[in-house]
Amino acid sequence: MKLEERVRNLSHEAAPTLVPPFPDADMMHVLDLLPPDERSRLLDIRTFLQNDVREASIDYWNKEEFPFELLGKLGAYGLGGLQTDGTSTLFKGLVYVEVARADVSLSALVGIHNELIVGMIDALGSQAQKERWLPGLTSFRQLGAFALTEPDHGSDIAGGVETTARLEQGEWVIDGAKRWIGSGTIADFALVWARDVADGQIKGFIVETNRPGYSATKICNKIGLRIMQNAHIELRSVRVPETNLLPGATSFSKANDLLRDSRAWVGWQAAGIQLAAFDIARAYSLKRKQFGRELAKFQLVQQQLAEILGNATASLGLMAHLARIQGDGKLEMVQAAMSKATTTRMARASVAMGRSLLGGNGISSDYEMGKLLGDAEILYTYEGTYEINSLIVGRAVTGKSAFV
Template structure:
């Protein structure tokens, strides 16, 4: 039995349809965008038509959602980062912690990908050290919140319609969540260029200079950071699914190359060492998928703990790093060129291992 066979029939049919679209359309098209560090708005629109912006709210199973993250990562890791952050941290936060007015204003556009949000937590000097290091401040003044601070590595920061900014309330010292529209005075986002991975993702440095927003832009359910931690736990688990997806991509590329490439009068795939490498890559991917499928069961039962999510993320991305390195080696000199995809995967795997 394959993991996909665990899905209900309707979810399985939808999974196969979306997987075919991602492989036939997104995978090849993404390479040029990745090389140029540009964002494929047209591809995002097509993904929205297939419901990839609504995975958090469409009522499908945890396993289906996870397998969708796998298949998007298999096609392009940058877009899988956007899809995961979008569902887990933007749609998820507003749906769970937002007011009815905020949900009505933002969710319809978000779930169709006609609008984008950015999750603005990490800061230049402190990374994700939330408890002791977060410096961005919020002050309530004349019925408005005044936000000051800086954020770094914010995905979609230059293209989003709003940023979900985490700031420390000057009045009580608590960290709270605020919706900051990106066209407000004082919001400045600068693209971080020259990355070795996730080059499609438009990461940004953000400066918030006396940005004024209505009092109603604070998320009423995010009056302290502990309430957001449950969603961050699930987002950490999502990176484990990414790790499984990039390993399948590495296997796809390595297998295809070993069947097409001939050395010493025969296919590379005929050599036992190459066969061993392919088996190890696929074995790592299979182990990662099995681990994540079990994690989905734990999530469904409402029993997932942060330590479990972190362990899964750590394990799957460690195996991903090893699998992609093995695939790069299998391609020889061609493995360092993004023309053969493996070089692209090699850079992306480093990011998965590093973040979350």
């Protein structure tokens, strides 16, 4: 059932009609930094996402289901190959913004797919691994899962990996468990990080999900990113060929650049969710009437709209500068951590203001803002919690570690 049909059946006032994004939301003309061809492509992607994804995502979010039929469309618009198609770092970031503006769960899928799956195989995989997996991945005909976090290790995962791998007669035997793994129940393979018992190094392995001993259980009842199929994974003596080891991922330090870039990627998501909050709040304030006039005519409402847009604009500006640094090959972890922490803090505040502006309707996913409220909490937490990212910055500016 379409959103409008469902809402008409509710007893409360009808929800506002969805409208395209406010055309002047890019207050500082960040899109003008793109060359004309990338700008045109970005606007085409925005139109597709707003028309075909945004409204459709609501029911999937409510049901915690994955929209498999959208994968082909995402692939057709090139969203599976952003990491390898030669477009600019800024363009890739702004695509992440637009996907998050339509649905944050799918932006997580697109971002992790590019930054940590396609990116890792392209950067650290063998030629045979690239030929085997990249064509299907970049077209979204295949999915991968990035399996690093464990049930007892999140923020301390770099030194706490308990999953083990041992080499036996040309095969790696992997034992352990992973937790909160995106796409873990629907992926064709998982990139599993395990500690080699021979040398103690943490290494990356391609583990096809149909191998005996691999099991993935969907994590249900999440308050956000409900479309993303997060999984608890058990690996019980899973055997993979020796060639499934990523040759460039023979120590955890080899993955640091990709993990740094994926941390920065969340900043783009945070900008996108704030633009979504602005789109929804603005449309609602122009339709909803109280005390005989539109909400948009009230001073406090205009103040909240201006603050949401200000936060979104500040986030976009910060991320545009980060893209320049990243494009020059100068991005450091402290910059990625500061950007992630700052933009997700503003996103949390922006979405909370949007929820307040919608009043009681702000807690319903039918009006979208309640959906964003849960999603913002996930952005605030994953790819390094707000606190951990803040401590990374604190360590850099003081020279003192406060982690332990």
